[in-house]
Amino acid sequence: MVKVKLIPTYRFVNSRCSLRGNPVDLAFGKAIDTALAQYNYYQSWTRRSLLMEAMKCAMKVFTEELRKQGVELSDGERRMYAGRAWRMLSCWRKSKYTGLLRPRTRVVLLERSGMVYGVFAQPDFWDRDRVFYEVKSYNVEKDEDAGRCAKEQCRVFALLGELRLIYFTEDANGYYTLVERRVERDLGVLNELWEYILKLSDDECTYRELKELEDYHPIVKYRFNTDTGKWEYLGTWSLRPGRTL
Structure with missing residues (x-):
């Protein structure tokens, strides 16, 4: 045998560089990554827009990641990140990549x-x-x-x-x-x-x-x-x- x-892969990557982003940006990045993956998965099952569902997914992950990091945002900061997420997911929805799995x-x-x-x-x-x-x-x-x-x-x-x-x-x-x-x-x-x-x-x-x-x-x-x-x-x-x- x-x-x-x-x-x-990440073990090799981490040996060559390190992410030094602040915890809020890292949490936001994970939220967007998760929402994009979920959007594409469920888009393969339906023809209707899933933008609102993707937005809810992103903010849920964002909130959970912030909780894990022990970070609290003001209402204004949270609205700012929500606006960014909406614009990014809207951009993705209009792209040619939504059919990818x-x-x-x-x-x-x-x-x-x-x-x-x-x-x-x-x-x-x-x-x-x-x-x-x-x-x-x-x-x-x-x-x-x-x-x-x-x-x-x-x-x-x-x-x-x-x-x-x-x-x-x-x-x-x-x-x-x-x-x-x-x-x-x-x-x-x-x-x-x-x-x-x-x-x-x-x-x-x-x-x-x-x-x-x-x-x-x-x-x-x-x-x-x-x-x-x-x-x-x-x-x-x-x-x-x-x-x-």
């Missing part, structure tokens, strides 16, 4: 020198064919720290296939638009992942049988070719083709 040493978690396998490491990876959405989408509720070009983390995360997600980074931008009048950027695959991140996982102790990782991973997750495999000194993409597959990927 082949055992795979595994980490989630969340993909199942993939496992990127790295095989080298007889050892196999793995990384769990799950972008926000995909088109149920070949293109993945990662969505950020902030402008990745203006927010230096968060933008760096987003780019490190996307380097891993781009190993799955074609990847688009989508993020919100706000104009001077407070209205939002969505920007889409294609993220090119950089095989150099495989060396960085390998070195990072190699240094982790057993207690810092998860171990799973390869057969178990193949039974439950779509697999994306890379192998290091010692003759060329380069990583090679070996393909993507799922042993349960009848299940939604």
Whole structure:
């Protein structure tokens, strides 16, 4: 039996950068992320607008995250964030992305020198064919720290296939638009992942049988070719083709 040493994508990302946003902005970002995912999921079941339901979802998550952080906002501050959420969700509702669904978690396998490491990876959405989408509720070009983390995360997600980074931008009048950027695959991140996982102790990782991973997750495999000194993409597959990927 082949055992795979595994980490989630966020472990690698956190080793290379850190989010230093204030707790209110972090809570708001999580609220928007959750509302977008819920909007798209339920939109696949109905033709009517779900904007109000998405708004309620966002504010509920926002309130709960603030409670966990022990942060209290004034009524005026809460109305300000509610207005931002409404404008962002309205922007999303009018976009071409509402038909996208969340993909199942993939496992990127790295095989080298007889050892196999793995990384769990799950972008926000995909088109149920070949293109993945990662969505950020902030402008990745203006927010230096968060933008760096987003780019490190996307380097891993781009190993799955074609990847688009989508993020919100706000104009001077407070209205939002969505920007889409294609993220090119950089095989150099495989060396960085390998070195990072190699240094982790057993207690810092998860171990799973390869057969178990193949039974439950779509697999994306890379192998290091010692003759060329380069990583090679070996393909993507799922042993349960009848299940939604």
